[in-house]
Amino acid sequence: MNSDIKLFENGKRLDGRKNDELRKIKIEVGVLHRAEGSCYLEWGDNKVIVAVYGPREAIPRHTQNPLRAIVNAKYNMAAFSVGDRKRPGPDRRSREISKVISEALENVILVEKFPRASIDVNIEVLDAEAGTRCAGLTAAAVALADAGIPMKDIPVACAAGKIENQVVLDLGKEEDNYGSADLPIAISPRTGEILLLQMDGHLTVEEFDKALDLAIKGCYIVSDIQKKAILEKYQPNSEGK
Ligand code: ADP
Numbered sequence: 001m002n003s004d005i006k007l008f009e010n011g012k013r014l015d016g017r018k019n020d021e022l023r024k025i026k027i028e029v030g031v032l033h034r035a036e037g038s039c040y041l042e043w044g045d046n047k048v049i050v051a052v053y054g055p056r057e058a059i060p061r062h063t064q065n066p067l068r069a070i071v072n073a074k075y076n077m078a079a080f081s082v083g084d085r086k087r088p089g090p091d092r093r094s095r096e097i098s099k100v101i102s103e104a105l106e107n108v109i110l111v112e113k114f115p116r117a118s119i120d121v122n123i124e125v126l127d128a129e130a131g132t133r134c135a136g137l138t139a140a141a142v143a144l145a146d147a148g149i150p151m152k153d154i155p156v157a158c159a160a161g162k163i164e165n166q167v168v169l170d171l172g173k174e175e176d177n178y179g180s181a182d183l184p185i186a187i188s189p190r191t192g193e194i195l196l197l198q199m200d201g202h203l204t205v206e207e208f209d210k211a212l213d214l215a216i217k218g219c220y221i222v223s224d225i226q227k228k229a230i231l232e233k234y235q236p237n238s239e240g241k
Helices: 092-106 132-146 173-178 205-234
Strands: 025-029 037-043 046-057 070-077 117-127 156-163 166-169 181-187 194-197
Touching (some): 025 205, 037 132, 046 132, 070 092, 070 132, 092 194, 117 132, 156 173, 156 205, 181 205
Parallel strands (some): 070 117
Antiparallel strands (some): 025 037, 037 046, 156 166, 156 181
């Protein structure tokens, strides 16, 4: 943590948010013609697009599971998505994020319905400004719903973290860079089950409990935005109600 960087001004965060306030989120469903399901999501300055293909026969065949579908989430950050051009292609970080997102989604998709199949979830980050794994998973869930993939629930993700000894919701870029902890989670909002929980940095037990509570609250707000976006496409006159 760099103590020279001030992350609060007059009691407010650098972008004017309150401690329990999310960045602005916009979700558009079904933006790609060739994918079975798709979603474009803006979360603060993050921009993410997701394309879902399948269920289709898993290839190569040795990857098939005779009892259920495999879920292949592939998280990729575009070379132009960050300040310093990122070397294109997979790296350790994107492999890790792909793995944790695949596992989170596997727990809500009814994978037993599609033996030997694969469900492919391509997550492309076009602009990255902290919190892209949460943005990617949230958009992936909407794209899966758009593809008509049967799920127990529409999963959702959000992070909380710690900056200058305060627990806050949804870290922005400077907060992520200079803060002291980040706790991204994903849940199934219907059951409250935690599908993903990672932590970067240090939190006391009390701070952890507070951050987890805050991240869960954030998830429910994002979940409402997801549902509204899906209803806007499939029931355009319902006004998301
Ligand atoms: P998340 O995006 O889920 O918060 P991290 O905590 O790993 O994941 O990354 C935080 C932010 O750091 C990213 O959103 C992105 O803005 C930036 N970042 C990540 N990887 C790179 C990279 N290879 N080059 C430049 N910036 C990066």
